[in-house]
Amino acid sequence: MSPVPVPARRAVRRFTAPALLAAAALAVLTACGTPSDIAAGSAPSSGAADAGQLRVNLSPNQNRVRATKIDAIANAVPAAIREKGEFVVGVNPDGTPPLEFLATDDRTLIGSEPDIAQLVADVLGLKLRLENTSWENLFLSVRSGKYHLGFSNITVTEDRKDLYDFATYRVDQLAWEVRKDSKVTKISGPADIAGLNVSVGSGTNQEKILLSWDEENKKAGRKPVNISYFESSDYQLALRSGRTDAHFGPNPTVAYHVAVAGETRIAGTYSGGGASIDGRIAAMTVKGSGLVDPVAAALNAVIKDGKYAEVLQRWGLSNEAVPEALVNPPGLPREKT
Incomplete structure (x- = not known):
């Protein structure tokens, strides 16, 4: 084997x-x-x-x-x-x-x-x-x-x-989560996260997408993304406190947390396969x-x-x-x- x-x-x-x-x-x-x-x-x-x-x-x-x-x-x-x-x-x-x-x-x-x-x-x-x-x-x-x-x-x-x-x-399906009072209104592509502090899970599909977007921003002369890694719900505290501007995670669990906490919202969704595949x-x-x-x-x-x-x-x-x-x-x- x-x-x-x-x-x-x-x-x-x-x-x-x-x-x-x-x-x-x-x-x-x-x-x-x-x-x-x-x-x-x-x-x-x-x-x-x-x-x-x-x-x-x-x-x-x-x-x-x-x-x-x-x-x-x-x-x-x-x-x-x-x-x-x-x-x-x-x-x-x-x-x-x-x-x-x-x-x-x-x-x-x-x-x-x-x-x-x-x-x-x-x-x-x-x-x-x-x-x-x-x-x-x-x-x-x-x-x-x-x-x-x-x-x-x-x-x-x-x-x-x-x-x-x-x-x-x-x-x-993946989703972008931000605070309700965030100035970030919509995230649909790399330019929307340029210069932001973003949290993501290490070793996930969404991390791969986030890293590729960051590379695209750098090549375009935009500000890089400051990436923070969290293994659990610790990202929620960072988002609420303002230490991060957005979190990138799976849509079902993000939607659940948005409803549970009542303090955040979804700023955009994206295919878990990225731009290349559904x-x-x-x-x-x-x-x-x-x-x-x-x-x-x-x-x-x-x-x-x-x-x-x-x-x-x-x-x-x-x-x-x-x-x-x-x-x-x-x-x-x-x-x-």
Whole structure:
């Protein structure tokens, strides 16, 4: 077996969950409908987060959107998995609402990623078993076969496609976060960040984009960007205190923090693939396992019947929907060596 490369961090850096769970949630949900566990116009109760007109269920009792088994798709699952009847899915939930995080019991895995994984398991006629793991171990465990699938906001890249197969289910969208009173009104290109103090997560896709924008500014004779690196929600304090002018991070978690804190706003969004390609988030399985095609078929089935849209709506991610699940589409370009 060839050596396993250390996977670069995805387009997500982690927030501390407990503080977020105690606060208000996703303002973007106010434009959505009301799934069964989100009550319209009522005050938040224990285990729920107020989102203006809606409440988001943060309790362990999720009442998830469910799908039904489709025999033609389920029969395509590798026999060893079908016979065991269990679908083992790894997630990395160290505080990334609304994607994947722990419920108020600090044990139950909730969020859009577990919900979509549940839909896939339902269509395949398998019992879902979610595994809480580190980001690095997620890749190793999928590669070794310990986990059948990684469902953890994983971006498709050409490097990763050497070892893994992917079935896409969401666009990879990044966002620029600034204080509400910031003089920065819009960020859509390199010139808009010239001379600013910007925070970003180290080793992420957004860091690569930020560095390329900084190089473009320097070549154009503009002021360089002062870049600060944060591993967690510490960036929020730097932004609030004025030590940084903007933060560049994944759109779902930025949108969540904007709603929770009530002190910041989104100044612009950008594709996680940069200017060269549309970034895609995908379910990941070991290459050649025979699982990627039925997983993609399951995703397309719930896209078609509306269950997928219900899940995204539930977590305020409707603007990241895809019309079709694709198998191994073009990914982010290979790392230069």
